[in-house]
Amino acid sequence: MKKTIIVFGLLILALLLLFQFSKYAVISGDLNSEIAIALIAIVFFFIGVYLNKKSLQKKTTILGEINHKKIEDLEISKREYEVLLGISEGLSNKEIGTKLFVSESTIKTHVSNLLSKLNAKRRTQALQIAKDLEII
Amino acid sequence: MKKTIIVFGLLILALLLLFQFSKYAVISGDLNSEIAIALIAIVFFFIGVYLNKKSLQKKTTILGEINHKKIEDLEISKREYEVLLGISEGLSNKEIGTKLFVSESTIKTHVSNLLSKLNAKRRTQALQIAKDLEII
DNA sequence: ATCAGACTCATACTTTAGTACCAAAACAGT
């Protein structure tokens, strides 16, 4: 929040400077007034784009990014996470084992631990929960 | 696409008019030049916001809408689709049966048909394929 | 009225999934 205020402050300052600069540039004849206006227009156009992107970022984050902190919080190990990804690809335990070069038994152990860490009863439920927690 | 061109054409026209208008307004002394610049800035700000929103809309649409036509193409019945939704919620066959007021056997039949229609070997794979086809 | 398609359910199996418990090797940090 502090960051936001500082950024806005600097932004407004920069804009005022831009205004003043273009004003004097026009008056002193160094700059065509059309170009000055065009510059201002372009700057504000990009400010609009930027702010809009910022405000939409929260929503897109919810719909697309991985919450690495949550994975740590749940104490999900690297290997368990790889197994989770395998599940999300629709693979069987045996197929995940082949993919990760370990036995099916090992995958079963990982899956079982994963389910208890995610509080899930089934692998499909684990997927649902994992999506909710934004970890896949 | 035609629509886009027309919209852009009108937009550019409107901007040129705005430019000319503010120019003459300033020259004739009806308008303070600072206010004219501010107006242009505001207009371009909102243009930036609008275009950005438009360009992001496609992505969100792609990532969120259900392709009803595909469901028909795959000959997935209404009931089968409800079962698919149950699977995506992480429910067991028995739980889906309870939810839809039918027996577990019925759900098994639906699931089996669903899997063959989606070319999946497991329910988790069915989920993956269904997401790919944008039907869930 | 008939007929195809959808929905229902059962039985009998086979195959995966998942649990519990144990235990050894591999590793990273102190």
Place this chain on the structure above:
DNA sequence: ACTGTTTTGGTACTAAAGTATGAGTCTGAT
């Protein structure tokens, strides 16, 4: 070198999931 965690994997079960087959019911369309 010691220690705790991760990773590995096995056995022995139990519980789900999935297949195959058959069959009765219910609709909407011809």
